[in-house]
Amino acid sequence: MTSRLKVGARPNRQSLRSAVDYHLEVTLAKSADNADPEDYHLALALAIREPVIRAMNSTEERVIKSGAKQIHYLSMEFLIGRLLSNNLRNLGLYDICAVVASDMGLNLVDVLETECDPALGNGGLGRLAACFLDSLASLSYPGYGYGINYQFGLFRQTFLNGYQREQPDNWAVHGTPWHVERREQSSMIPIYGRVEGDLDGDGQYNPHWLDWSTLIGVPADIPVVGYGGRSVNFLRLYTARAPAEFDMAIFNDGDYLRAMERQVAVETVSKVLYPSDSAEAGRELRFIQEYFFVACAMRDIFRRHALAGHRIDEFGRFNAIQLNDTHPSLAVVELMRTLVDEHSMSWDSAWEVTQQTTAYTNHTLLPEALERWSAALFGRVLPRHLEIVYEINRRFLGEVALRHPGDDARLQRMSIVQDLPQKEIRMAHLAIVGSHSINGVAEMHSELVKSQLVPDFYELWPDRFNNKTNGVTPRRWLLNCNHRLAALISEALGKDWVADLSRLSKLEPLAADPAFRSAYAKVKLQNKADLAQRVRAVTGITIDPASMFDVQIKRIHEYKRQLLNALHIIHLYCRMTEDKYALPTPKTFIFSGKAAPGYALAKLIIKLINNIGRVVNADPRVNRSMRVVFYPDYKVSVAEVIVPAADLSEQISTAGYEASGTGNMKLAMNGALTIGTLDGANVEIAREVGADNIYIFGLTAAEVIERRMAGNAAGFAYDSDPHVHRILTRLTDGTFSAEDRDLFAPIARALLEQGDYYMHLSDFADYARKHEQAAQDYCDVDKWAARAILNVARSARFSSDRTIREYATEIWDLQQVI
Amino acid sequence: MLMEDLSEGGCLVVSLREKRLDAVIAASFREAMVARIDQGHRNIVLDLSQVNFMDSSGLGSVVYVLKHLGHTGRLHICGVTPGVMAVLKLTRMDRVLKTFDSRQAAIAA
Numbered sequence: 001m002t003s004r005l006k007v008g009a010r011p012n013r014q015s016l017r018s019a020v021d022y023h024l025e026v027t028l029a030k031s032a033d034n035a036d037p038e039d040y041h042l043a044l045a046l047a048i049r050e051p052v053i054r055a056m057n058s059t060e061e062r063v064i065k066s067g068a069k070q071i072h073y074l075s076m077e078f079l080i081g082r083l084l085s086n087n088l089r090n091l092g093l094y095d096i097c098a099v100v101a102s103d104m105g106l107n108l109v110d111v112l113e114t115e116c117d118p119a120l121g122n123g124g125l126g127r128l129a130a131c132f133l134d135s136l137a138s139l140s141y142p143g144y145g146y147g148i149n150y151q152f153g154l155f156r157q158t159f160l161n162g163y164q165r166e167q168p169d170n171w172a173v174h175g176t177p178w179h180v181e182r183r184e185q186s187s188m189i190p191i192y193g194r195v196e197g198d199l200d201g202d203g204q205y206n207p208h209w210l211d212w213s214t215l216i217g218v219p220a221d222i223p224v225v226g227y228g229g230r231s232v233n234f235l236r237l238y239t240a241r242a243p244a245e246f247d248m249a250i251f252n253d254g255d256y257l258r259a260m261e262r263q264v265a266v267e268t269v270s271k272v273l274y275p276s277d278s279a280e281a282g283r284e285l286r287f288i289q290e291y292f293f294v295a296c297a298m299r300d301i302f303r304r305h306a307l308a309g310h311r312i313d314e315f316g317r318f319n320a321i322q323l324n325d326t327h328p329s330l331a332v333v334e335l336m337r338t339l340v341d342e343h344s345m346s347w348d349s350a351w352e353v354t355q356q357t358t359a360y361t362n363h364t365l366l367p368e369a370l371e372r373w374s375a376a377l378f379g380r381v382l383p384r385h386l387e388i389v390y391e392i393n394r395r396f397l398g399e400v401a402l403r404h405p406g407d408d409a410r411l412q413r414m415s416i417v418q419d420l421p422q423k424e425i426r427m428a429h430l431a432i433v434g435s436h437s438i439n440g441v442a443e444m445h446s447e448l449v450k451s452q453l454v455p456d457f458y459e460l461w462p463d464r465f466n467n468k469t470n471g472v473t474p475r476r477w478l479l480n481c482n483h484r485l486a487a488l489i490s491e492a493l494g495k496d497w498v499a500d501l502s503r504l505s506k507l508e509p510l511a512a513d514p515a516f517r518s519a520y521a522k523v524k525l526q527n528k529a530d531l532a533q534r535v536r537a538v539t540g541i542t543i544d545p546a547s548m549f550d551v552q553i554k555r556i557h558e559y560k561r562q563l564l565n566a567l568h569i570i571h572l573y574c575r576m577t578e579d580k581y582a583l584p585t586p587k588t589f590i591f592s593g594k595a596a597p598g599y600a601l602a603k604l605i606i607k608l609i610n611n612i613g614r615v616v617n618a619d620p621r622v623n624r625s626m627r628v629v630f631y632p633d634y635k636v637s638v639a640e641v642i643v644p645a646a647d648l649s650e651q652i653s654t655a656g657y658e659a660s661g662t663g664n665m666k667l668a669m670n671g672a673l674t675i676g677t678l679d680g681a682n683v684e685i686a687r688e689v690g691a692d693n694i695y696i697f698g699l700t701a702a703e704v705i706e707r708r709m710a711g712n713a714a715g716f717a718y719d720s721d722p723h724v725h726r727i728l729t730r731l732t733d734g735t736f737s738a739e740d741r742d743l744f745a746p747i748a749r750a751l752l753e754q755g756d757y758y759m760h761l762s763d764f765a766d767y768a769r770k771h772e773q774a775a776q777d778y779c780d781v782d783k784w785a786a787r788a789i790l791n792v793a794r795s796a797r798f799s800s801d802r803t804i805r806e807y808a809t810e811i812w813d814l815q816q817v818i
Numbered sequence: 819m820l821m822e823d824l825s826e827g828g829c830l831v832v833s834l835r836e837k838r839l840d841a842v843i844a845a846s847f848r849e850a851m852v853a854r855i856d857q858g859h860r861n862i863v864l865d866l867s868q869v870n871f872m873d874s875s876g877l878g879s880v881v882y883v884l885k886h887l888g889h890t891g892r893l894h895i896c897g898v899t900p901g902v903m904a905v906l907k908l909t910r911m912d913r914v915l916k917t918f919d920s921r922q923a924a925i926a927a
Contacts, residue, residue, distance in 0.1 A: 188901070190908065193874060200913045208909050210881075212874045243840070243873060342907040 005050050011093060016100045019047035032104075038114040038174070040106055044097065045084050045115075045177040049223075052087060053180065056223045056232040059817075063142040064308050068817045071143040071320045071808070072301050073133065074294065074328035077126030077273070078147050078235055080133075080222065081476065081636030082115040083178050089480045090138070091229040117635045118176065119153025119169045120237075120273065122596075123555040124662050125363055127636065128441075128800075129324055131662070134473040135804040137226030137233045138499065140816040143804075146297035148289060149179075149220055149237035150273040157594045157633045162610030166597050179220040180234075187299040188243070189215040189292055195383045209341075209384040214243045215266055217296035227475050227499055230818070238296040240269035287373055287381055294330045298338060312343050316356030320812035323360045323435070326371045326427040332358055332434030333385045336392070341384070347391070359437040359811050361468070362428070363659050365448050375423040389425060393417050396433050400460065414456045432457050432464075437811045439468045442660035442681040448701070468807055469684060470660040471800035474501050477666045481640035484523040485670060485792070492516065501801065507793035517785040524647070524671060524788070531645035535590075535629055541617060543627045547586035548778045551672065552650035553634060553642055556595040556602040559657040563605050563747065564760045565589070565650055568768055569612055569628060570727045570736070576622045578726075584775040586625040590642060592634040601750060606630065608744055611736045639663070643670050647784075648774055651676030652767065654758040656701030658682075665798035671788035675770055677763070681798070688794045693787045695770040698763040707762055714756030717764060724761055728752065819843045821850055827925040829894075830854060833865040839876030839902075848879040852886055860891040863924045867897025872905045884915065892916075894924040 005011050005019050024030050024043040035043075063070065088094040094108075101108040120126060129145060136143030155166035193212030200206040218241050221234040242263040268285065269292050301319055310318050321331055332354060339350035364370065379386040393416040404410050412419075416429045432438050432454060440446030446467030450458040458465050479486045479498050489497060492510060497503040510516040528545035535543055543549075552565050569589055575581035591609050595602035613628035631638060649667035651658075651674050658680035668674060668685055675695040676682040686694050699707060707713045717724050728748055730736065737743035751761055778784050796802070808814040820835035832854065836843060854862070864880070866872075872880075884893050896918045898906070906912040918924035 188871075188904065190874065198914065200910075206910055206913055208911055208914070210874060210878060210909060214873050243871070341910050342904075344913075 005047065011048075011051065011096070013096060013099055013103070016047060016093075016096060017103060019050070020044050020100065020104070023047055037106070037111050040101070040104070040111045041084065041114045042175070042177055044101075044111065048084070048087060048091070048093065048097075049177055051091070051229075052223045052225055052232055055225070055229060056180075056221075056234055059231050059233065063817050064304075066817050067308055067310070067318070068142050068815055069318050069320065069813065070304070071136065071141065071322060071812050071814055072297060073129060073136075073143060073145045073322050073324065074297055074331055075126065075129040075145065075147050075324035076290065076293070076327040077121030077324075078129045078133070078145055078237075079119075079121035079123070079126035079636055080130045080235070081117055081127075081640070082112070083176075083222070084115055085112045086134075086476055086480055087223075087225045090134075090225045090227045090475055116171045116174050116176075117637045118171050119156075119635060120147065120150055122154055122273070124660075125325060128470055128662055131471065131473040131476070131800040132804060133224045133233065133235055134226070134475055135471070135800040137224045137231050138228070138473075138475065139801060139804060139808075140226065140231040140818045141804065141808055141814050142817050143233055143814075145224070145235035146293060146300070147235065147237050148270050148273075148293045149239045150270060151239075152272045154273055154594065154635075155597065159606075159610060159630070159632055162607045162614065164595055164603050164606050178222050180223070181218065181220045182236075183218055185219055185300065185303070186241075187217040187219075187238075187296045189217055189295045189299075191215060191288060191291065191381050193383060195387060207341075207384060207387060213266075215269060215292055216241045216243050217292060217299075219296065219300065236297075236300065238270065238293055240267055240292060242266040284377055284381065287377060290327050291330050291334075291382060291385075294328050294334050297328075298331060298334045302338065312339070312345065313349065313353070315339070316353040319357050320814065321358050322807070322812070323358065323431055325361065325363045326431050329360070329371070329427040329431040329434075330382075330385065332430055333382075333388050333392070335434075336388050337384060340388075351392075351395075354434055355436045358431075358435045359439070360431040360435040361439050361441065362445075362449055362453070363441060365445065365453055365656065365659060367453065371427040372418065372424040373427065375417065375425055378425050386425075389416060389430065392430070392433065403460065410456060414460075428454070429457075436464060437466060438464050439466050439811070440659065441468065441470045442684060443467055443469060444678075444683050444701070445659040445680060448656065466810065468803055468811070469681060469797070470662050470665070471798050471803035472662050472665045472669065473800045474498060474669065476636075476640070477643065478669055482527065482644035482670050484526055485520075485644065488519055488523055489792075499801075501796040501799035504793050504796050507789055511786045511789040511793065514782070517782055517789065520671070520789055521781060521785045524645070524785075527644040528647075531590075531641055534641055535631065538631065539629060541613070541627065541629050543588045543590075543629060544586055547588045547625075547627070548647045548775065549588050549590060549645055550648040550650065551590045551642055551646040551667065552652075553590070553592040553631075553639060554661075554663050556593045556606055557599075558601060558605075558750075558758050559654050561652045561654060561758060561760060562591060562593070562609065563758075564652055564763065564767060565591070566605065566609050566612060567727050567731075567760060567764060568771060569616070569626075570730055571723055571764075571768060572626060573612070573616055573619075573622060574723075574726050574730060576626070577619070583625045584772075585778045587775065588627045588629065590629045590631060590646075592631040592638055592642060594634055601746060604744065604746060608731075608736065608747065611743075615736055639666070643667055643672075646670065646672035647778065647788075648672060649674045649676075651679075651682050652698070652763075653677060653679045654763075655679040655699055655704050657758075665795065668791045669795040669798060671792050673774070673784075673787060673791060675767075675774060684797065688797050689791050690794070693790050693794075695774050697766040697770040699759060704759055707759065708755075708757075713759065713762045714751055717756075717761035718752060721761075721765055723768070724764055727764075819846045819850070821847075823854075829861040829863045829925050830859040831863045831865060831921065831925065833868070835868050837868060838871040838873075839866070839869050839879070840871060840873040841875040844875035844879040847876070848882050851879075851883045855883070855886055855891065860887065862887070862892070863894045863896060863921065865897045865921055865924075866895060866899070866902055869897075870899045870901045872902045877905055877909060877911065880915065881911065894918055894927060896921045896924040 023046040098108040156169045190212030198206045217238040224233045339345040418424045440449040649672040651664040655677045660681040677698040734741040822833040824831040
């Protein structure tokens with residue numbers, strides 16, 4: 001294939017047009033007569049791919065030549081989103097491509113819309129990983145992501161009669177021009193088998209891992225373009241393949257079928273992303289997925305370490321590995337196995353290297369959400385690794401016992417191996433023991449990790465524990481998705497803010513400037529008009545851009561409390577239809593998010609919201625001042641349309657449950673005011689934006705625990721608050737479920753009979769009060785704009801650039817390679 | 819399955835002319851090697867220079883040969899490609915199976 005864009009020359013209108021024409025005609029075999037927008041998207045992507053790949057290769061050369069330490073970010077999920085528009089912005093080619101598209105009679109926005117989101121994640125965890133990769137590249141840190149190339153990502157969500165329906169999301173079937181397959185760097189990964197003990201020539205225990213089955217991990221790289229285009233790192237994703245191409249000459253009929261079954265079974269490993277919160281998460285395939293990508297990553301890291309000319313004993317000096325949650329915790333064991341078994345390192349030296357290399361990020365405070373694998377399953381799949389885990393644990397408990405002699409209860413609490421009720425391996429403990437750093441993802445969360453989640457470990461190793469508040473990339477989440485606001489900011493401040501978000505603080509005085517406020521309000525209104533158009537096209541619902549857009553966009557879960565929001569809408573509906581209450585300002589409630597397929601109550605909450613919407617939107621008594629929308633199939637590209645249009649951001653999790661949140665940061669960065677609890681990063685957002693520019697309500701984390709212990713909090717709210725009483729009555733009297741009065745009885749039971757674990761009813765009154773206040777405040781459009789501008793101006797802390805700089809300095813000891 | 823035999827320096831040098839020593843040929847390989855041992859060959863050099871992939875069945879067959887030779891025989895392996903060496907290291911069989919950089923070194927040892 002001939003390159004159409006000259007090496008080293010910045011693409012211009014002519015060269016870009018020539019490249020696009022070439023790829024359309026030659027690569028895709030299409031012409032202007034029969035090409036559709038998707039073809040133009042591919043042709044443009046292929047044209048841009050050339051300089052991107054060159055930059056990726058030259059970045060890699062620079063890194064290897066510099067011998068710099070590298071960070072390898074291991075994550076089961078990477079929610080990278082659409083790539084072309086992001087790459088165009090980061091390369092500074094967006095505007096010129098818009099001109100080229102126009103020359104071809106096209107609208108670039110329409111072309112970009114045809115790209116599929118690679119759905120390689122469930123939610124915040126995967127999106128955080130993607131933001132981190134963007135910041136690593138933009139800051140010119142040598143940082144690489146490792147994960148799985150799922151064929152089927154998170155399911156596609158549709159609604160049938162208000163119920164969520166899941167359909168396979170075969171995102172890769174359309175092809176992606178951004179995969180660079182590296183077949184020659186495939187890895188052989190063993191699983192199953194047995195260990196046969198032996199003695200070596202020195203009489204030392206010499207275990208042999210035998211009779212394993214083989215997976216081949218085939219990598220494909222996705223370039224990660226840093227802002228400015230100078231550094232392009234990569235995300236390496238692995239596909240599982242069977243070891244041999246099928247050879248028909250060799251097999252007789254019986255063997256043929258068995259071999260095909262084996263081939264299918266092997267390739268299942270990278271077939272499907274497990275939805276989170278699923279009961280299936282305990283299954284063997286998930287465990288194999290975790291080992292598969294960790295083992296592939298470790299092979300590759302060792303390969304690149306050797307390529308850079310470093311010695312094995314220098315592994316920890318030149319490599320940092322970050323475990324995104326406990327899913328890659330097997331990296332601790334795999335690293336030990338590789339050093340001890342394959343490189344004949346002594347146990348103590350290998351352990352020193354492992355701890356020096358590895359760091360762990362915790363994302364949850366729920367003990368039940370910390371991964372555990374049955375020892376039986378672990379040993380069946382990874383017999384040699386189980387031996388290593390037992391040895392790690394034996395030595396670790398020895399260390400603990402020395403410090404706390406006779407404290408058997410402590411040993412049981414801290415052990416990596418839980419014996420009762422059944423023998424399980426605690427992956428969080430493994431990650432902590434094997435890491436030199438353990439961080440939470442928001443100040444409050446990190447404190448609770450130390451004081452509540454793993455206090456024994458904090459007591460043993462206080463210096464290892466630290467905080468790294470999450471962040472989001474201002475490229476995707478402001479420059480790219482909110483180009484109008486980005487242009488307004490650049491006009492006022494210049495463009496340096498994109499690489500240095502602290503410069504946004506210079507917007508603060510402009511909050512007092514009527515002309516700027518007016519310009520901001522205009523931008524917001526235009527964004528809302530865009531969203532309204534899209535909502536109409538997708539759902540058929542008409543919404544008024546002049547209304548307050550009240551937005552809750554995240555995974556559906558009881559602790560995130562979409563239900564609280566829904567109950568409040570019922571409350572408003574009742575007030576308007578029964579109490580002659582008038583909303584101070586028209587409101588549009590916008591929900592979006594998916595429920596895990598096995599999570600019945602979350603799916604019922606979706607049905608409830610859709611039913612509320614159906615009733616509200618059709619009732620002439622309320623529908624001129626209130627609308628409810630559930631935007632289907634939430635994903636990165638949907639968030640990119642909703643975030644810029646939001647006025648009020650619902651961050652209403654039960655305090656003590658949301659480790660950080662990142663949707664809260666995106667929305668604040670785009671001028672939405674937050675209504676939220678003192679949970680996760682909301683605490684820091686409140687501190688940064690100021691108490692006047694946020695609506696905080698509800699029980700604190702400590703109060704939640706107290707209230708729960710006091711008992712019957714829900715009953716008290718139900719009995720003492722007539723509004724709560726009315727809401728619950730409407731929930732079960734058929735008002736929102738004409739087809740079946742008892743449809744939402746499980747929700748009512750969860751609230752009233754099962755203790756309302758997540759404190760919906762206890763927080764309701766304060767929540768409703770804050771909503772009333774926000775609605776009143778919104779009537780002063782000008783003042784609201786001022787407060788929105790202050791939210792934007794004070795959001796610098798929440799850039800993932802800040803987060804990555806902290807990781808690089810305080811955990812990874814990394815230098816930039818420019 | 820293709821194998822070539824050569825007598826040299828008091829050893830039987832067996833060259834396996836296959837790219838893969840895996841489940842497909844492991845049983846045949848084992849039988850062929852056992853037959854040679856049973857014919858009286860006790861010093862065997864196994865040349866794997868053509869083999870670039872070995873799975874657990876292939877390794878198992880080599881280990882079987884080693885055990886069949888017992889204490890009175892010797893099995894030296896030469897021509898170990900990186901792919902095969904990775905398997906030997908993974909299983910710590912590199913500490914049990916004697917490998918040599920060249921055929922001559924394997925014969926001479």
